[in-house]
Amino acid sequence: MKISARNQIKGTVSKIEKGATTSHVSIEIAGGVIVMAAITNEAVAELGLKDGEAVYAVIKASDVMVGVA
Amino acid sequence: MKISARNQIKGTVSKIEKGATTSHVSIEIAGGVIVMAAITNEAVAELGLKDGEAVYAVIKASDVMVGVA
Amino acid sequence: MKISARNQIKGTVSKIEKGATTSHVSIEIAGGVIVMAAITNEAVAELGLKDGEAVYAVIKASDVMVGVA
Amino acid sequence: MKISARNQIKGTVSKIEKGATTSHVSIEIAGGVIVMAAITNEAVAELGLKDGEAVYAVIKASDVMVGVA
Amino acid sequence: MKISARNQIKGTVSKIEKGATTSHVSIEIAGGVIVMAAITNEAVAELGLKDGEAVYAVIKASDVMVGVA
Amino acid sequence: MKISARNQIKGTVSKIEKGATTSHVSIEIAGGVIVMAAITNEAVAELGLKDGEAVYAVIKASDVMVGVA
Numbered sequence: 001m002k003i004s005a006r007n008q009i010k011g012t013v014s015k016i017e018k019g020a021t022t023s024h025v026s027i028e029i030a031g032g033v034i035v036m037a038a039i040t041n042e043a044v045a046e047l048g049l050k051d052g053e054a055v056y057a058v059i060k061a062s063d064v065m066v067g068v069a
Numbered sequence: 070m071k072i073s074a075r076n077q078i079k080g081t082v083s084k085i086e087k088g089a090t091t092s093h094v095s096i097e098i099a100g101g102v103i104v105m106a107a108i109t110n111e112a113v114a115e116l117g118l119k120d121g122e123a124v125y126a127v128i129k130a131s132d133v134m135v136g137v138a
Numbered sequence: 139m140k141i142s143a144r145n146q147i148k149g150t151v152s153k154i155e156k157g158a159t160t161s162h163v164s165i166e167i168a169g170g171v172i173v174m175a176a177i178t179n180e181a182v183a184e185l186g187l188k189d190g191e192a193v194y195a196v197i198k199a200s201d202v203m204v205g206v207a
Numbered sequence: 208m209k210i211s212a213r214n215q216i217k218g219t220v221s222k223i224e225k226g227a228t229t230s231h232v233s234i235e236i237a238g239g240v241i242v243m244a245a246i247t248n249e250a251v252a253e254l255g256l257k258d259g260e261a262v263y264a265v266i267k268a269s270d271v272m273v274g275v276a
Numbered sequence: 277m278k279i280s281a282r283n284q285i286k287g288t289v290s291k292i293e294k295g296a297t298t299s300h301v302s303i304e305i306a307g308g309v310i311v312m313a314a315i316t317n318e319a320v321a322e323l324g325l326k327d328g329e330a331v332y333a334v335i336k337a338s339d340v341m342v343g344v345a
Numbered sequence: 346m347k348i349s350a351r352n353q354i355k356g357t358v359s360k361i362e363k364g365a366t367t368s369h370v371s372i373e374i375a376g377g378v379i380v381m382a383a384i385t386n387e388a389v390a391e392l393g394l395k396d397g398e399a400v401y402a403v404i405k406a407s408d409v410m411v412g413v414a
Contacts, residue, residue: 003136005134006105007104007105008136009102009104010102024130025135027133027135029098029099029100029102030098030099030100030101030102031098031099031100032099033078033079033098033099035076035078035128035133036075036076036130036133037130037133037134037135038075038129038130038131038133039134039135043135047135047137048137049135049137053137054137054138055135055136055137056135056136056137056138057133057134057135057136058133058134058135058136059104059128059132059133059134060107060132061093061105061106061107062107063128063129063132064096064104064105064106064107064126064127064128065074065106065108065126065127065128066094066096066106066108066112066116066118066124066125066126066127067072067077067124067125067126067127068116068117068118068122068123068124068125069123069125
């Protein structure tokens with residue numbers, strides 16, 4: 001499925017931390033930067049996510065804020 | 070200000086497209102990956118954003134989805 | 139691409155209203171219910187959206203609230 | 208209370224899965240489509256949600272993405 | 277309609293700025309604090325919003341971040 | 346870090362409820378109004394949050410809805 005979200009960043013699963021209903025998935029993208037996603041445990045199972053898996057971090061433009069140091 | 074959002078990714082402003090109330094800001098992060106943010110025109114002015122500016126793309130973990138090709 | 143968002147609802151584009159940077163896309167789903175999406179103009183162009191197009195309304199579970207009359 | 212969110216879809220609670228702080232509420236809408244909401248346990252208690260309850264799935268237009276198969 | 281969003285803060289409309297598809301609504305809450313909402317122009321019309329109107333700023337807990345100076 | 350989110354509301358932590366991966370942080374703002382934030386347990390630890398801590402409730406304008414009684 002192609003999707004309207006503007007940001008679809010290639011990466012690899014580096015860690016999965018499971019909670020009661022939500023899992024935190026760490027995705028390593030270019031330059032060794034880690035992006036963390038919080039998704040449901042069902043999604044982890046359904047997508048068959050595991051360490052080393054090639055994935056995309058998918059983020060809507062309206063969910064990205066800009067910070068200035 | 071330190072903030073709870075898990076993702077604070079270093080980058081540089083590469084393009085700013087202004088709309089009636091919302092601007093689309095393209096941020097180049099490591100590896101030449103472009104992240105697009107949709108923020109208010111007031112925020113662009115207040116943060117003094119311009120091409121080449123060093124910024125952070127700030128994203129909550131709960132706003133990051135995972136996609137598998 | 140398979141995606142972690144829990145809600146992927148089949149429908150058809152019934153209307154597209156274009157703004158300066160954002161478009162409002164009305165999607166007719168089962169039972170004639172209309173779901174409105176606000177996405178970037180780039181996404182409308184990139185996905186080649188037009189009236190009658192078969193699409194999915196994709197929504198994260200954490201973005202769905204529950205109301206009781 | 209009337210609310211600005213563009214999507215207020217009629218349905219019935221079909222399942223409630225409780226986590227440590229967050230519950231996953233499945234809502235059956237027209238055509239037997241299931242929409243999943245992730246809301247706080249307090250909200251489930253306060254709204255008195257239980258299977259069979261008539262509810263609305265309330266979603267902002269900016270939280271709806273569009274996917275094309 | 278009662279809604280699952282945890283934050284329903286009483287206030288008064290102090291300004292409405294209309295864009296092509298989105299309006300910025302400033303809401304004055306207790307202590308003179310201003311909260312800004314970005315909602316669709318349809319919502320402004322449908323809710324009949326105007327300066328001085330008694331409203332609620334409605335925000336999901338998962339959309340509130342915490343900052344420390 | 347200065348951030349694009351339009352709403353940065355001063356307050357004090359009044360309660361922290363920890364779940365498996367997510368914590369609910371109650372923030373008392375002007376007028377005794379309580380704003381609830383749902384953030385990751387890592388964020389609570391990293392920001393060193395505890396009762397009585399001076400903080401900001403940070404909220405994007407696009408995440409604020411408007412309700413009318």
